Amino acid sequence: MSQTHVVPTRVYYTIFAILMFCTYLTVQVAFLDLGALNTVAALAIAVFKAVLVVLFFMHVKYSTRLTWVVVIGGAFWLGILLALTMTDYLSRAWGTFG
């Protein structure tokens, strides 16, 4: 019969603890005045948490290359959506100065 990769529960509990700590961390960091870095910190923590969920809870770490391609492809296309949209909106006001 086919073998499946059974992840030890210890891994799930560890990831759970890290995710909970990161939630606490993101709230604490929001109350520090870091200027523009507040948004960067919030997004960095959120991306870190999402990557942990994808790799361990969603088993991508133990999946085939083809699955990796689909997951990374999805992230890449989301990047295109956000980056190209923002290059437009961020640069619109430039022509109005000077």
Next chain:
Amino acid sequence: MLPDAVEHHHPALAHQFDSLAQQREAAALGMWVFLVTEVLFFGGLFATYAVYRWWYPDAFAAASHELDILLGGTNTAVLITSSLTMALAVHSAQLGRRRLLLLFLIATMALGCVFLGIKGVEYYHKFVEHHVPGPGFEFEAAYARQAQIFFSLYFIMTGLHAVHMIIGIGIMLAMFWMSWRGRITADYYNPIEVSGLYWHFVDIVWIFLFPLLYLIGRHA
């Protein structure tokens, strides 16, 4: 007669697959392709959020202060815990431990309901405080119009997320029924695995919604 083929044919193995492993891989891959479309579905809303927050940073910060961090944070913890119980449900399915699988599915559904309950309390507060966009909307005059955009995005994004939660709970009910009927075994647990992928995806959406909606400009 093909004795070999008969011997190796598992009742859960569909005829187009060579093996249960290949069938499982195909199921997970198909789910991932669907989840990528979901990423871009929510992505459009996140892009809208980014544009308006870039235009009206002060109004977004002021409006964000009206959200309850305690309720939002609690809901984040509730969802992360539900992701843990979901992962443990898949784990139990892989080992063929039916009772444990049923228990973890119930826990996941219960936590999903707790999340929706807290979300309902938050929505109720917003109605009472006149923070629902529309003719009855009230906010400090300087930011009144832009704050409506924030709250529109708040209700659309959390609302779409809540719809996904409701669908998720429905899927878990179906999974509970399948497991109850003994259709999930250590050899064939694809439905649980794939439902788990969906549940974790919905968790990830909230992982981004929480800081972006609740935690803007809190240091000011």
